[in-house]
Amino acid sequence: MLAERILTNALVVTADQVFHGTVVLRDGLIAAVEEGRSDLPQAEDLAGAYLLPGLVELHTDNLEKHMTPRPGVDWPSASAVLTHDAQIIAAGITTVFDALSIGDVNPKGKRMQQLPAMLEAIAKAEAAGHTRAEHRLHLRCEVSHPLTLEVFRELVEHPLVQLVSVMDHAPGQRQFAQEAKYREYYQGKYHLSDAEMDAFIREQLANSSEYSEQYRAAIVDICGARGLSVASHDDATLAHVQESAGFGMAVAEFPTTLEAAKASHELGLKVLMGAPNIVRGGSHSGNIAAAELAQQGVLDILSSDYYPSSLLSAALLLAGQDNGYDLPKAIGTVSRAPAQAAGLVDRGEIRPGLRADLLQAKVQAGQVVIQQVWRQGKRVF
Template sequence: MMNYLIKNADIVLEDTVLEKADLLITDNKINKIADNISEKNAADFGKYKLIKAEGKLIIPGLIDIHSDAIEKAVQPRPSMSLSPEMAVNQLEKNLISAGITTMYHSLSLSDGSGIRSTENVVEIINFLKNNKKSYLRRKVHLRLEKTNFVAYPVIEDMINKDKLDLLSIMDHTPGQGQYKTVEEYQEYLHKTYNLGEKEIEDVIKSKLDKKRKVNRADLNKIIELAVNNSISVASHDDDDPEYVAWIKEIGANILEFPMKITAAEYGISQEMMISVGAPNIVNGGSHNGNLSALDLIKDGLANIICSDYYAAAMINSIFLTAEAINDLAEAVKMATLYPAEAVGLESKIGSIKEGKIADLILIDKKNSHPIVEEVFINGENVYKSRFWNN
């Protein structure tokens, strides 16, 4: 394996930025961080490559614990589906170029069909877990719509077979959460699926009927099984502190995209991790009128940034957050160390420390938008890109 000596970079550590410093990678790990590491010192560990990084920034590789981009990759149009191998391989190349080195591919077991049907989700997860060759650190985040009762035994089976790395519980029934009114859900169904009035009426009736049949004891069983198998559990689109209290008590440690301030406040009071979407930050607010991610961060009510559905927003969102809170190291941790802590990976990756695995990205920060120029995963230089005069 090639070693690397990166010189004169600004290195973002856990609590500070070390300016014009050097970093040595040997045997896939961060060997040394110092003001000056001589080439002779680097040569003591074997053959190495020198990277001159004046004016560049080194941060840990991004850890994205929520992105459903895989669904669009496999099914780019409602009537067109690609093989998981073709779709995932290309998607992961794109993710690396955005600085993402660990991806929790997020797949939904909803009540619907298409890409979110049980059959398709199981097929994709089997591909992700059975094919060991990957362009990045590949993980599986399974999202359960709690009214999808037929999926409960499927999830239990996947947990027992070590197919999952993160589980989240969702409720997209109208009248709460993401769809505050029935009218909002009607509009969503019409725009997304082009359903007629009678079809929409039937879908909503079915959803509400199923919600009345949700049994917390059954959900409790699944969540406890996940926790007992060292799988982190998240709750999604929360607007009710009482529900957050219940799901926290049985093992959930993450809140995704809280819908009300009271839910976020309660989660923080219970030391839960709270994730928000990078597109929300880059856009200056939610595209559908929900809480502002940046406001939550500034108020101390969110501490994880994920790509949600658009990977390229991650790097930009970090710098926008850093500007808003006047703390680059803290903003970087929201996309690196804090998600690592939420899923139990912090001892290996998530920050730049001697002895940790070298998952790193080199950023050119001189442009109007920060650009990922090089990416290291497990100490290997897996991506390199430069501008050229067209």
């Protein structure tokens, strides 16, 4: 049983207010949240720093960078998971959904080959208690890949799977509505010749036409039967959003247009955008900026995507912009909202009875500095 811990002299950010106060942790849970400073000798003085709920990350492929740190280099998966976990917890993320891609559209990629090793390494590290963040699995399903449905059926039974997204990265629609952007991205990233790129585009279009519609419907049906949260991906049009809503999806990941984001929000899908989009000031693909969605009041969740430390930085930037997001609402985009979207009702905000997943942070010279992180009342960073 964990000893009681008292955190005081903190700028506490709850779901709806900010105040100087004290939070008491007991047996892995938040026992009390009070205004004012504790005079008890055992209380830990946080020196006026922010005390925030532990961050909840729904979509990150950060692990892949540690599996293949350089082209042609395969790193031992157990080591890669722990290195990834250290980076995640140092970013204040206490619950992370590791996104594993089923159906690789990288013409020179190794995602499909790495998939079993990544899943096994995450599960073993989590079961052994070696991870400091809590790891869940997010299966990213490329519905235009011939093997996606077969592999998905094999993996969806894993007990760590709690979120599934369906996507189609074929050119001419969604994220890559402009074929020029598609060519720029894939030729630049994978060094394809013009002839290789032409052949790649033909293959992706053919696969999308043959598999996308039937695989999307089958995957959503399986998730419904298992009670798993499902996310759409790169919806661009009203028709895309209506299809996603009709499937009962909970999250709209990275809608590419204002029309799609507004429609998703109105139809009850939580709109998720990339935190790097906020930090960098726009989309690297030339799509709608997350800050613009915030100005329209239709941004619900932020995800670090490929850069873990962007998550808290983006939330604090969001709170400082000209929009309707005060600090509690902005912090909610990286804690309470993603937790609820994934069905995790026991965490995501500072409130008595919830898990004691917390972080201490300050902003110094414009830089966010995370000082301490607790998971279920235990200090893990």
